[in-house]
Amino acid sequence: MSDIEKKLDNVLANLIKINSFYAYILMGSKFKEANVKNIKLTITRNGDFLFLYNPVSVKIKSEIFFEGLILHELMHFINRHYLIKPKDKRDKAIWNLAQDAAINQFIPQLDALSVPLNVLIEEGHGADNDVIFVGPPANMLNRTAEEYHDYIIEEFLKKGNYDIEAIAEKLPQNHEIESDIPTDMIVELVQQKVGKAFNLFGKELPSGLRQDIEIFISKPVINWEVAIRRFAGLSQKGDKYSTPLRPNRRYDDQPGWRYIYDPKLTVIIDTSGSIIEEELNAFMSEIESLARLGVELNVIQVDKSVTFVGKYKRGEWKNFEVYGGGETDLQPAVDIAQKDFRSEGIIIFTDGYVDLPKVDRRVLFVLSKKHNPEFYIDTKKIYGNVYVLS
Incomplete structure (x- = not known):
């Protein structure tokens, strides 16, 4: 040697x-x-x-x-x-x-x-x-x-x-x-x-x-954009209606049934003052991509209280206005998503300088680059699905 x-x-x-x-x-x-x-x-x-x-x-x-x-x-x-x-x-x-x-x-x-x-x-x-x-x-x-x-x-x-x-x-x-x-x-x-x-x-x-x-x-191996698309891809079967264009598998002389698949997703956006415009634009770009795939999304903006509740459809990013800019409390927005919208999945965009909300549905957290590391760790332990803008 x-x-x-x-x-x-x-x-x-x-x-x-x-x-x-x-x-x-x-x-x-x-x-x-x-x-x-x-x-x-x-x-x-x-x-x-x-x-x-x-x-x-x-x-x-x-x-x-x-x-x-x-x-x-x-x-x-x-x-x-x-x-x-x-x-x-x-x-x-x-x-x-x-x-x-x-x-x-x-x-x-x-x-x-x-x-x-x-x-x-x-x-x-x-x-x-x-x-x-x-x-x-x-x-x-x-x-x-x-x-x-x-x-x-x-x-x-x-x-x-x-x-x-x-x-x-x-x-x-x-x-x-x-x-x-x-x-x-x-x-x-x-x-x-x-x-x-x-x-x-x-x-x-x-x-x-x-x-x-x-x-x-x-930290997950896949990036946040892929995570959002995978999350949104899990749809929930909704109402059904009869249609003569679809054969009935049991009775040849009867119309078949077609199901409506409704993702029932809600996007919660933390509009506190610490969220920078560049990161918000990157997140909204991905939400626009979902809309182009035909996914209808409910959108809730929240800072200290809920400041906006509405629908997001393809192309609305052009007229999308951000409300708020103060402190943040995510729980009121989560409650609306769960009780009023009965969302099957919830996507939350935040910097994490806020108390961790209680979410009973499937949830995906997307954090800004300058997020609160303690929020990241706590959220990962409880909910698992946490991704960071990159």
């Missing part, structure tokens, strides 16, 4: 000693020499992690450095950062910073060396060393990569002279995934591995990291 292989084995052994959660996830992991910057994580078809490493970098850098990088790579996978699709090269650089800020705060080896985002932006350039570890601003701990992405853009607008691409080049890793298996298979394999580890040893993790992983393992 070479000195480099011994060094990597020591790194893996030290990580396994940190806690049983990491030991379970890293079980079966292997290392392979490759043309990468430092170390890069991929996954094999049997669900084991494979770490690609640069031998020169391993030789000259400390074991504790690589311990941090392995945890760094694991956290990118756990947070599904490889699913983020940047708009262009500059946006990719912003996402790289945002993703690192989201995870380095949970890795002691890197957190101690990190430069907060606000300091990088204030200086307008990177540090003089060859590698930059990025951390969150002191007043923005335990946020998502999406929130840090928005923060960076907002600061750009204020400052206007920040060389983002030069900074991103100094990050210890790039975040593009390299694997010969489909992305959806990677999502499923990682979710299974992390889920089992969390169920067994999740209590040993720090609270912030524990909440992060709990949200990950409860």
Whole structure:
């Protein structure tokens, strides 16, 4: 065994000693020499992690450095950062910073060396060393990569002279995934591995990291648009009427019967002030898609009380007005859907900064990007069907 292989084995052994959660996830992991910057994580078809490493970098850098990088790579996978699709090269650089800020705060080896985002932006350039570890601003701990992405853009607008691409080049890793298996298979394999580890040893993790992983393992593999269409596809048989155009299976000289299938779906829209227009438009676009398929929908808008009750049919998005904008109480809207409309299924769009309603019918929750993580966890435990706009 070479000195480099011994060094990597020591790194893996030290990580396994940190806690049983990491030991379970890293079980079966292997290392392979490759043309990468430092170390890069991929996954094999049997669900084991494979770490690609640069031998020169391993030789000259400390074991504790690589311990941090392995945890760094694991956290990118756990947070599904490889699913983020940047708009262009500059946006990719912003996402790289945002993703690192989201995870380095949970890795002691890197957190101690990190430069907060606000300091990088204030200086307008990177540090003089060859590698930059990025951390969150002191007043923005335990946020998502999406929130840090928005923060960076907002600061750009204020400052206007920040060389983002030069900074991103100094990050210890790039975040593009390299694997010969489909992305959806990677999502499923990682979710299974992390889920089992969390169920067994999740209590040993720090609270912030524990909440992060709990949200990950409860996230569905399919996206919210597919979930809405599947949910709406389960129709309820309604009234029947006789028709001579349909043969009677029992009596040849009698007309047959035709059933009316009525989905009886109600869409409840949280119109509180924290729901942004872009997300509401994305949700309404999917509702329009259902209407084009012939699904008739009841619509209820609600903030502190119910502000609108009506029907939604194809093309009505053009004249659809949003009422409200204050605090939110979903229960009155749920009561109307269940008692007045007798809906077979209920779709609720909200940011989750509200008490969880009691729903007795089939229900699907669609949450905005900046949703309340506690609402997500509680809803998943009770109702199961929760999806997030992406």
